[in-house]
Amino acid sequence: MFNTLIDGYTQSILIFIGINIIVAYSFFAPFKTGQVSIGQAGFMAVGAYASAVLTQKFGAPFIVSVPVAGLIAGVVGVVIGFPALRIKGIYLLLLTLGFSEIIQVIVLSWDYVGGAQGYRNIPFNRHTLESVIVVVALLIFFFGRLERSSLGRAMDSIHQDETASEVMGIDVVRIKLFAFGIGATVAGIAGALYAHQLTYVDSTTFNVMMSIEILIFVVVGGASTYWGPVVGAVVLSLLPELLRTLREWLELLPVAWTNFYPADKIYDFLHGFLDFENAKRLIVYGIILIVMMIVRPDGLITRDSIPRISLKRWRARHA
Amino acid sequence: MIYQQLINGLMLGASYSLVAIGYTLIFGVLNLLYFAHGEVFMIGAFVGLFLVVYAGANIYGALLGAMVICGILGAIAVFIAVRPVPKDRPLAPLISTIGLTIVIQNLTIYLNGGQQLAFPETIAQKLYHIGPVTISAAQLFILGVALALMVLLWLFIERSKMGRAIRATAENHETAALLGVNVNRVVLITFIIGSGIAGVAGVLDGVKNSSISPFMGLGAAVKGLIVMLLGGLGNVPGAMVAGLMLGMIEILSAAYIGTTERDFFSFLILILILLWRPTGLFGTRTAERR
Numbered sequence: 001m002f003n004t005l006i007d008g009y010t011q012s013i014l015i016f017i018g019i020n021i022i023v024a025y026s027f028f029a030p031f032k033t034g035q036v037s038i039g040q041a042g043f044m045a046v047g048a049y050a051s052a053v054l055t056q057k058f059g060a061p062f063i064v065s066v067p068v069a070g071l072i073a074g075v076v077g078v079v080i081g082f083p084a085l086r087i088k089g090i091y092l093l094l095l096t097l098g099f100s101e102i103i104q105v106i107v108l109s110w111d112y113v114g115g116a117q118g119y120r121n122i123p124f125n126r127h128t129l130e131s132v133i134v135v136v137a138l139l140i141f142f143f144g145r146l147e148r149s150s151l152g153r154a155m156d157s158i159h160q161d162e163t164a165s166e167v168m169g170i171d172v173v174r175i176k177l178f179a180f181g182i183g184a185t186v187a188g189i190a191g192a193l194y195a196h197q198l199t200y201v202d203s204t205t206f207n208v209m210m211s212i213e214i215l216i217f218v219v220v221g222g223a224s225t226y227w228g229p230v231v232g233a234v235v236l237s238l239l240p241e242l243l244r245t246l247r248e249w250l251e252l253l254p255v256a257w258t259n260f261y262p263a264d265k266i267y268d269f270l271h272g273f274l275d276f277e278n279a280k281r282l283i284v285y286g287i288i289l290i291v292m293m294i295v296r297p298d299g300l301i302t303r304d305s306i307p308r309i310s311l312k313r314w315r316a317r318h319a
Numbered sequence: 320m321i322y323q324q325l326i327n328g329l330m331l332g333a334s335y336s337l338v339a340i341g342y343t344l345i346f347g348v349l350n351l352l353y354f355a356h357g358e359v360f361m362i363g364a365f366v367g368l369f370l371v372v373y374a375g376a377n378i379y380g381a382l383l384g385a386m387v388i389c390g391i392l393g394a395i396a397v398f399i400a401v402r403p404v405p406k407d408r409p410l411a412p413l414i415s416t417i418g419l420t421i422v423i424q425n426l427t428i429y430l431n432g433g434q435q436l437a438f439p440e441t442i443a444q445k446l447y448h449i450g451p452v453t454i455s456a457a458q459l460f461i462l463g464v465a466l467a468l469m470v471l472l473w474l475f476i477e478r479s480k481m482g483r484a485i486r487a488t489a490e491n492h493e494t495a496a497l498l499g500v501n502v503n504r505v506v507l508i509t510f511i512i513g514s515g516i517a518g519v520a521g522v523l524d525g526v527k528n529s530s531i532s533p534f535m536g537l538g539a540a541v542k543g544l545i546v547m548l549l550g551g552l553g554n555v556p557g558a559m560v561a562g563l564m565l566g567m568i569e570i571l572s573a574a575y576i577g578t579t580e581r582d583f584f585s586f587l588i589l590i591l592i593l594l595w596r597p598t599g600l601f602g603t604r605t606a607e608r609r
Contacts, residue, residue: 036410083594089409090352091597094548097541098589105583208537212417219410279429282421289418294403297411 011129015197017237018132019190024217024229025139026187031223032152033179034159035084036093038211040187042100045206047073047188048195049113052122055196062125062196070189077184081177100211108203118202125196132193136230139186143226155179220292222299231301239288240281247271322452324574325567330458330527332566333465337520338539339546339558340472341513347489347553348509354416355396357540358423359514363389363521364438364531365427371439378441378526382464385518392423393514397507420536427533435532438525461523468519469559472512476555485509489553545589551599561600 006014026040051069054060060068080099084092113119125131146152157165158172166172195201213236221232250270258267292300338360345353366388367381376384400415445456476482487495488505496502524539525531546565550557565585573581592599 087593087597090346090552091548091593093352094544095590095593097544098586098593101541101586102583102590105580105586109577109580109583208541215410216414216417219414223410279425279433282425283429286418286421286425289421290400290415293400293411293415293418297405297408 006129012197013237013241015129015132015193017234018129018136019194019197020217020233020237021136021230022132022139022190022193023187023214024221024233025143026183026185026190027214027218028143028223028226028229029183029186030081030176030180031218032146032155032159033176034088034162035176035180036089036215037096037180037183038093038208038215039080039096039098039100040183040214041206041208041210042096042103043073043077043184043187044191044194044210045100045103045107045201046076046184047191048201048206049107049119050188051192052119052195052201053113055123056121062123062127062131066131066189066192066196069192070185073188073191074181074185077187078177078181081180081184084180085173085176097208097211100206100208104203104207114202116203118200118205119195120200122195122199122201124199125193128193128197135189135193140226140230147226151175216289218299220289220299222301224298224303225301228299228301232299235300236285239285243281243284320451322450324570326452326454326458328567328570329563330461330566331570332563333462334520334524334527334539334562335542335546335566336469336559336562337465337516337523338543339550339562340469340555341517342543342547343550343553343555343558344485344509344513346547347555348485348506349401349412351401351412351416352544353396353401354413354540355400355419355423356513356517356543357536357538358420359389359392359396359536360517360521360524360539360543361427361531361533361536362392362423363518364525364535365431365436365521365533366518367522367525368436368438368531371441378460378522381441382519382522385522386515389518389521390511390515392518393510393512394507396514397510401506401510402503424533424536431533433533435530438529438531440529441526457526461527464519464523468516472516473556473559475512481505481508542585545585548589549592549599551601554599554601557599557601 023040023044026043027037030037047069050072051062051065054065054068055062080096084095087095107113107119108116146155154165154170154175157168157170158175162172191206198205217232217236218229219232220236221230222228250267253267258264338356341356341359342353345351345356363385366385370376370381370384371378374380374384396416396419400419401412404412404415406412442457442460447454447456447459476485484495484500484505485508487498487500488502488509492502495505520539521531521535524535542565546562547558549565550559550561565588568588569581569585572584576584
């Protein structure tokens with residue numbers, strides 16, 4: 001559908017942003033109950049390899065393989081999540097980290113899925129963009145409903161205080177396990193979509209840095225509302241594009257404005273700073289993270305900022 | 320054969336221990352997973368290499384220089400990414416130190432390129448034969464420096480006034496502050512000490528592997544975390560023993576089972592410890608359950 005409307009470059013950026021939104025939600029679900037996971041890339045790997053095997057070795061269509069890959073990742077998630085119920089905080093962080101590292105070692109040494117050579121010739125899905133849009137829409141709808149449902153409030157309550165929630169009659173074990181499983185399922189779907197876009201994955205594709213990036217999306221976007229993961233993933237995915245655009249704008253300035261001292265020095269500095277070279281871009285990214293955490297530790301969007309931009313509130317004020 | 324492997328394991332473990340000591344000290348006083356520690360280790364290796372190659376320093380000069388520069392780096396980390404960040408949100412300091420990790424690593428890549436550098440030979444090649452074991456002068460040196468540093472640190476923590484303040488802060492911030500401990504200063508000093516030791520570990524790693532790269536930090540950080548957990552969070556002697564243990568386990572599994580399975584075992588141990596004994600093998604110094 002979009003192949004004729006949007007050029008390939010824009011499409012790949014949109015797919016990239018969409019998958020980042022999906023993985024951000026996969027972290028958001030367990031985090032809503034206070035469980036911090038830096039193993040989401042491990043669940044992505046499970047989904048990616050599962051869907052690759054299903055399509056390439058068993059000839060399954062994408063419409064079947066992607067959800068099934070999500071389910072497999074979800075089952076793995078529940079298996080991991082069950083012992084993880086007993087521990088929290090830094091212990092859970094390290095457990096999920098260990099899990100994703102073990103997944104990496106398994107795919108590295110398992111020859112059925114390519115071993116050290118990586119998984120090659122994964123079938124390419126021409127409809128990845130459509131699939132990503134559908135999944136993102138479903139997730140926003142689901143988490144929007146969840147926020148106002150009794151289940152969502154129970155999750156928030158567990159995040160605040162587990163013991164108090166249990167005393168209030170909330171089934172803490174079931175809800176935490178459910179949240180962890182949903183997170184793993186969503187990550188598995190994202191991994192499957194990603195694999196069919198790249199057509200090649202190996203053991204280093206889904207590494208620790210990827211899990212950390214997923215965590216950063218949610219914390220920078222804001223974890224107190226379901227719009228946070230979307231905002232974080234979109235802003236941080238577009239950041240390199242944004243830097244490049246700023247540089248192009250800078251180059252549009254008339255020469256007469258910048259060819260005298262000290263404006264030329266400032267121009268050179270900014271021009272160099274906005275360079276699209278990888279290491280420099282990542283330095284800027286790191287600085288932005290530190291500044292963000294000092295200035296807005298709750299993320300770009302919080303629950304208070306949603307009503308401010310809501311249409312209903314604006315109408316009420318200007319009635 | 321087995322004795323030789325045990326010695327190799329001890330060597331590997333010594334650098335794990337040194338990295339983990341910094342982690343566990345910092346975790347103890349601040350209750351914070353400090354992500355940039357692996358990059359401090361990497362910077363230590365680079366400082367050592369530059370001192371040897373461009374300043375003509377010997378290995379002792381390189382160790383001392385790396386220790387000082389990394390100590391300063393630790394202090395900078397406190398002022399940039401720890402103090403200004405609000406403490407009541409558990410993920411904010413984690414993200415800010417991840418940001419610092421990204422900045423340090425990519426600054427190194429930007430200034431120096433992403434390639435590996437050969438670490439110059441600073442210790443004469445000489446082999447000693449002790450019974451069935453062959454040990455090189457460099458290995459002996461690494462082991463000696465690591466063990467000496469651990470003993471010094473242990474004495475500092477257990478005997479000195481500052482060490483007592485660090486232990487008190489690790490147990491409880493408020494109580495320590497009430498008893499007259501300047502908590503902010505203790506945190507700063509802990510970062511400086513932990514980072515200095517990581518710097519030494521970086522140089523020793525360069526001597527051992529004869530090469531360093533800007534990407535060596537992440538692996539060291541992850542292994543350091545496992546060792547910290549194995550020894551018990553905040554438990555310094557625990558981290559020392561656990562590091563040596565993990566090194567031996569890895570070398571033995573690499574020698575007798577397979578090199579790809581080596582990491583598998585260390586992570587399996589991590590998970591088993593988390594499920595079976597989250598306080599680590601030797602118990603945590605910080606009493607509170609997290």
